[in-house]
Amino acid sequence: xxxxxxxxxxxxxxxxxxxxxxxxxxxxxxxxxxxxxxxxxxxx
Amino acid sequence: xxxxxxxxxxxxxxxxxxxxxxxxxxxxxxxxxxxxxxxxxxxxxxxxxxxxxxxxxxxxxxxxxxxxxxxxxxxxxxxxxxxxxxxx
Amino acid sequence: xxxxxxxxxxxxxxxxxxxxxxxxxxxxxxxxxxxxxxxxxxxxxxxxxxxxxxxxxxxxxxxxxxxxxxxxxxxxxxxxxxxxxxxxxxxxxxxxxxxxxxxxxxxxxxxxxxxxxxxxxxxxxxxxxxxxxxxxxxxxxxxxxxxxxxxxxxxxxxxxxxxxxxxxxxxxxxxxxxxxxxxxxxxxxxxxxxxxxxxxxxxxxxxxxxxxxxxxxxxxxxxxxxxxxxxxxxxxxxxxxxxxxxxxxxxxxxxxxxxxxxxxxxxxxxxxxxxxxxxxxxxxxxxxxxxxxxxxxxxxxxxxxxxxxxxxxxxxxxxxxxxxxxxxxxxxxxxxxxxxxxxxxxxxxxxxxxxxxxxxxxxxxxxxxxxxxxxxxxxxxxxxxxxxxxxxxxxxxxxxxxxx
Numbered sequence: 134x135x136x137x138x139x140x141x142x143x144x145x146x147x148x149x150x151x152x153x154x155x156x157x158x159x160x161x162x163x164x165x166x167x168x169x170x171x172x173x174x175x176x177x
Numbered sequence: 178x179x180x181x182x183x184x185x186x187x188x189x190x191x192x193x194x195x196x197x198x199x200x201x202x203x204x205x206x207x208x209x210x211x212x213x214x215x216x217x218x219x220x221x222x223x224x225x226x227x228x229x230x231x232x233x234x235x236x237x238x239x240x241x242x243x244x245x246x247x248x249x250x251x252x253x254x255x256x257x258x259x260x261x262x263x264x265x
Numbered sequence: 266x267x268x269x270x271x272x273x274x275x276x277x278x279x280x281x282x283x284x285x286x287x288x289x290x291x292x293x294x295x296x297x298x299x300x301x302x303x304x305x306x307x308x309x310x311x312x313x314x315x316x317x318x319x320x321x322x323x324x325x326x327x328x329x330x331x332x333x334x335x336x337x338x339x340x341x342x343x344x345x346x347x348x349x350x351x352x353x354x355x356x357x358x359x360x361x362x363x364x365x366x367x368x369x370x371x372x373x374x375x376x377x378x379x380x381x382x383x384x385x386x387x388x389x390x391x392x393x394x395x396x397x398x399x400x401x402x403x404x405x406x407x408x409x410x411x412x413x414x415x416x417x418x419x420x421x422x423x424x425x426x427x428x429x430x431x432x433x434x435x436x437x438x439x440x441x442x443x444x445x446x447x448x449x450x451x452x453x454x455x456x457x458x459x460x461x462x463x464x465x466x467x468x469x470x471x472x473x474x475x476x477x478x479x480x481x482x483x484x485x486x487x488x489x490x491x492x493x494x495x496x497x498x499x500x501x502x503x504x505x506x507x508x509x510x511x512x513x514x515x516x517x518x519x520x521x522x523x524x525x526x527x528x529x530x531x532x533x534x535x536x537x538x539x540x541x542x543x544x545x546x547x548x549x550x551x552x553x554x555x556x557x558x559x560x561x562x563x564x565x566x567x568x569x570x571x572x573x574x575x576x577x578x579x580x581x582x583x584x585x586x587x588x589x590x591x592x593x594x595x596x597x598x599x600x601x602x603x604x605x606x607x608x609x610x611x612x613x614x615x616x617x618x619x620x621x622x623x624x625x626x627x628x629x630x631x632x633x634x635x636x637x638x639x640x641x642x643x644x645x646x647x648x649x650x651x652x653x654x655x656x657x658x659x660x661x662x663x664x665x666x667x668x669x
Binding site: 169170176 | 291292293294307338339341343436460462499500501502503505514515516517519520521522525526527528537538539540592
Binding site: 162163164165166167168171 | 199203207209210211212213214215218247248250251254255258
């Protein structure tokens with residue numbers, strides 16, 4: 134799995150089935166990347 | 178599997194900022210940032226509230242059928258991170 | 266070189282998109298005042314005394330108006346101790362009313378139970394309590410007598426007020442590197458989230474960096490701990506230089522200075538990063554024509570930072586793609602060239618480079634607002650001494666052969 138993909142899925146109880154991404158190949162090419170607002174260096 | 182035929186919209190607590198490469202979405206509740214890596218995807222997301230379905234929004238944004246799985250996966254990711262939600 | 270493919274999608278990894286800079290920062294640090302009730306030995310902004318030229322309330326509001334126009338998503342308000350400004354709460358309210366999220370860093374001095382209840386009621390304000398020891402002795406040796414109790418009292422008030430998920434922010438040092446589990450326990454106890462960040466040789470940190478920066482063994486242990494336990498631990502992406510060990514930690518893993526973040530200081534000076542308060546990293550001032558937006562978009566310094574640099578001396582190293590040469594501020598304030606290794610390079614290249622730095626050639630911070638001390642200084646002022654025993658060894662000594 135590519136290290137660049139940072140898709141975080143919520144705990145199972147919160148997520149409807151429809152949000153699961155079924156095709157692994159699509160994950161490699163995802164048009165969405167995610168990070169926490171805390172995830173960039175230069176803010177203390 | 179993400180429901181393309183459902184009615185969707187951006188969560189009210191999301192701020193959208195268009196960028197050269199697509200857009201930044203920031204959710205004030207979850208404090209998470211999503212980077213949309215295509216302007217077309219931004220266009221799809223913006224059309225969601227006014228179209229009867231996500232599929233229609235994709236069509237109006239000019240997403241070719243061959244690209245639909247890719248956009249469906251992207252919308253699934255946005256739903257998982259609560260950036261978009263079903264319209265009630 | 267095109268940044269989009271035929272279907273219009275960004276075809277380069279995000280990290281490369283960001284290196285060219287954005288029209289507005291994603292977030293930024295805004296130091297509201299140099300005044301502070303404490304004198305932490307490692308203070309990155311050398312704070313203590315107010316500067317006579319600090320931005321007025323009106324100027325601060327005008328700056329928030331700019332943030333709103335530029336869609337800066339949130340600001341981390343710090344200082345000094347920001348809550349000692351009389352207009353602090355006014356400015357926080359103004360920001361949140363203008364679609365700018367606020368997280369403020371504080372030593373806790375003004376977080377009474379009334380204040381805590383007010384904060385708990387607001388959705389758009391987050392709080393970060395600074396703490397550098399899980400025990401009073403360890404903490405107060407860095408932050409001064411009474412500071413541990415002040416922080417704990419603030420945390421108790423926040424927890425009692427129902428403020429879930431406030432941040433406890435710890436700068437990892439040689440003295441507290443063994444307390445990571447204890448810090449996590451504290452966060453759990455108060456319903457807070459732990460944040461660990463990197464000590465840089467910035468501000469007063471330059472004086473104590475030699476004796477306080479983690480040893481190689483501690484650095485490795487920290488990395489392992491973050492991989493094992495760090496799912497809910499924030500790091501502010503400040504350990505991206507550790508990506509040279511192998512797996513990257515969560516975050517953008519690039520230096521955001523001048524590209525996606527920056528610092529605005531109490532007198533309106535705009536720096537690339539809060540760890541780089543030095544004329545070499547001064548991009549402009551918000552009081553100039555065009556305000557902050559003009560500085561962000563057009564300053565010579567930021568244009569320079571946003572030009573691809575290609576790694577320099579580090580580009581031959583197999584770790585470079587992961588670590589990107591490490592922290593610009595850490596290199597600068599240890600006298601290292603910016604196109605070479607980080608002083609804490611996990612491959613040991615930094616230590617080799619440090620040996621070549623001429624004594625007396627290390628840059629000093631450009632601003633010093635420290636309190637004038639009358640009494641004895643609580644820790645030894647660092648001189649460049651020979652490295653510890655632990656640092657003499659190869660960085661790989663005693664470690665299992667790297668896997669994967």
